[in-house]
Amino acid sequence: MPSDRTCGGTVGGVMIGPSMTLQRPPASVVTGLLAVAATAVVFGTIEWRASRTAMTAGFWFQDGAFDVPANLLGELGGPFSHHERDAIERTARHELERAFDGLRIVFADGSTGFWRVEVVPVIRLGGRRSLGAAGFSLGFGPLGGRASIGMATIVGNALRHAPEGATREIIVEGIGRGVGRSAAHELAHQIAAVSIDNRTDRESYEYFSADRPAQYYGELRWATAWPLLKRKLGE
Secondary structure (H helix, E strand, O other): OOOOOOOOEEEOOEEEOOOOOOOOOOHHHHHHHHHHHHHHHHHHHHHHHHOOOOEEEEEEEOOOOOOOOHHHHHHHOOOOOHHHHHHHHHHHHHHHHHHOOOOOEEEEEOOOOOEEEEEEOOEEEOOEEEOOOOEEEEEOHHHOEEEEEEHHHHHHHHHHOOOOOOOHHHHHHHHHHHHHHHHHHHHHHHHHOOOOOEOOOOOEOOEOOOOOOHHHHOOOEOOOHHHHHHHHHOO
């Protein structure tokens, strides 16, 4: 009697003739396929969960976040007062929550959260201080993500783009707005897991640079990323 390996039939929808022999795939191929399948299941589970329950994002200011270079504080008119720090933190959180209003996401204080955004004095890239970076994010797919917002860059941009005759109070409010909107941009990178940047719409959250007046003193809106965020988070 012929063995099962040589008799006719179908395997996976492919016809197997009497002269064909089924070969066991290499272990590396099987492992790779299992890894791909597992990743797809994890991503699918995350999207399923997000469509039914609110996902959590952590947002907080690191200790010392307001310790920016002295030349910027001098241009501003002196160090931030406790009242101004509180105002910046409130404004930033309000802007971040406003950006994602209507989606299934909850913002928590501190580093608890599937996605996390931390405000630091200066962003470090490759171990070096980067005064030009307003935000930087790393997405870990099914493991969430983490981002940093550079206060020094935000303060410098808010000073540079301040309307003529702007008071310190207006600039401080602009700083808080800039922090929150930069956080929204970096959080969207983590959620979308793809690049959302554009270089044409300066009034959108997706614009690639925080060096623009609208970031601090105008109104922003979502452009191309909004449908993707709705699909990922649910309404």
